[in-house]
Amino acid sequence: xxxxxxxxxxxxxxxxxxxxxxxxxxxxxxxxxxxxxxxxxxxxxxxxxxxxxxxxxxxxxxxxxxxxxxxxxxxxxxxxxxxxxxxxxxxxxxxxxxxxxxxxxxxxxxxxxxxxx
Amino acid sequence: xxxxxxxxxxxxxxxxxxxxxxxxxxxxxxxxxxxxxxxxxxxxxxxxxxxxxxxxxxxxxxxxxxxxxxxxxxxxxxxxxxxxxxxxxxxxxxxxxxxxxxxxxxxxxxxxxxx
Numbered sequence: 461x462x463x464x465x466x467x468x469x470x471x472x473x474x475x476x477x478x479x480x481x482x483x484x485x486x487x488x489x490x491x492x493x494x495x496x497x498x499x500x501x502x503x504x505x506x507x508x509x510x511x512x513x514x515x516x517x518x519x520x521x522x523x524x525x526x527x528x529x530x531x532x533x534x535x536x537x538x539x540x541x542x543x544x545x546x547x548x549x550x551x552x553x554x555x556x557x558x559x560x561x562x563x564x565x566x567x568x569x570x571x572x573x574x575x576x577x
Numbered sequence: 578x579x580x581x582x583x584x585x586x587x588x589x590x591x592x593x594x595x596x597x598x599x600x601x602x603x604x605x606x607x608x609x610x611x612x613x614x615x616x617x618x619x620x621x622x623x624x625x626x627x628x629x630x631x632x633x634x635x636x637x638x639x640x641x642x643x644x645x646x647x648x649x650x651x652x653x654x655x656x657x658x659x660x661x662x663x664x665x666x667x668x669x670x671x672x673x674x675x676x677x678x679x680x681x682x683x684x685x686x687x688x689x690x691x692x
Contacts, residue, residue, distance in 0.1 A: 494679055503581070503667050503683030504620070553679060560627045563608050563671065564635065565681055567620040 464548045469572045472542075478535040480571050482548030485529040490552045493524060495533045496567070497544040504547065504567070507533065538575045545570040579604045581684035583668050589690045590658055598653040598687045600668030606682070607673040609651035610635070611643065613664040614686075620667070626651055627673065658691040665689075 465483040472478040484493065494509040508515055508522045510531075515522045521534040535542055547570040554562035581602045590596055602609065610625035612635075622635030626645040640662055642654040651670075655662060668684040 492679060496681075501665060501686060501688070503669075503685050504681075505683070506680040509679050551679070554673075560608065560625045560631075560633055563625065563627075563673075563681075564610070564622050565620075569619065 464550055464568055466546070466548050466568065466571045468569065469574070471574050471576060472535075472538045474540060474575050474577050475537055478538040478542065478573055478575070480533040480535075480546050480548075480573060481530065482533070483530045484548070484550045487528050487550050488552065491550050492553065493522065493528075493531045494549040494551065494565075495520070495522065496547045496549065496565075497542075498547070498570070499541075499544040507546075535573075538573075540575050540577065543573060543575045545572050579682070581668055581670055581682050583666070583684035583687045585687060586685065587688050589692065591692050592659055593657050596655050596658060596689075598655075598666055598668075598689070600651045600653065600684060601649050602651075602668075602670040602682065603649065604670065604672075604682065605648065606670035607648070609645065609668065609670045610681075611641070611651070611653045612667045612669065613637065614667065615664050623653070623666075655689075658689075660691050663689060663691050 492509050492511050495507040496504045498504045510522045524531045547567050584599045607628045611623040612620045614620045621637045624643040626632045632643050666687045669681045671681045
């Protein structure tokens with residue numbers, strides 16, 4: 461899986477958009493960008509993923525640059541409950557019948573987003 | 578509600594006293610996995626299972642056992658716990674292959690302290 465680089469921490473004011481960057485300059489053509497978050501000591505929670513097109517769901521938007529070497533997760537209206545560690549993970553979909561190790565997610569250190577009142 | 582349920586959520590035990598952390602999912606997922614999370618070391622995979630009766634070691638399997646006798650359950654067994662197994666444990670599950678999207682569903686975590 462490609463290596464990712466994220467800032468260790470960011471702050472955001474409540475109600476404002478939170479833009480979390482991720483660099484993945486060694487991403488391969490078949491690798492997706494996934495975002496998860498972990499609210500203090502809770503289980504990680506899937507947010508969104510994409511290959512090359514921008515994606516949006518009820519939680520967030522994912523903007524991937526045209527060269528796919530970086531991406532930004534956008535929380536459009538951050539709330540206090542969005543305070544969490546956000547993980548950017550780059551990985552390919554598992555190859556059928558290739559074994560379970562391909563299903564493992566490798567979490568880096570992530571970005572601690574603190575939403576302030 | 579789709580969920581992964583772990584029990585117990587909190588446990589304090591003593592060295593050598595066998596314990597089991599249960600994990601159950603209600604999403605008919607084929608793939609299940611255990612992770613441990615430690616400060617500075619992040620999340621590390623302990624064991625995983627691709628289906629009933631199919632299990633394999635992850636990155637840090639020493640001191641742990643698992644079993645997968647039913648599709649929905651994947652218990653983590655510590656036969657003789659030691660203090661270095663004090664950690665926060667997470668169970669996770671997902672579909673495989675044809676229905677796989679990359680989304681891994683995690684339980685709420687089990688905080689284990691071994692004295």
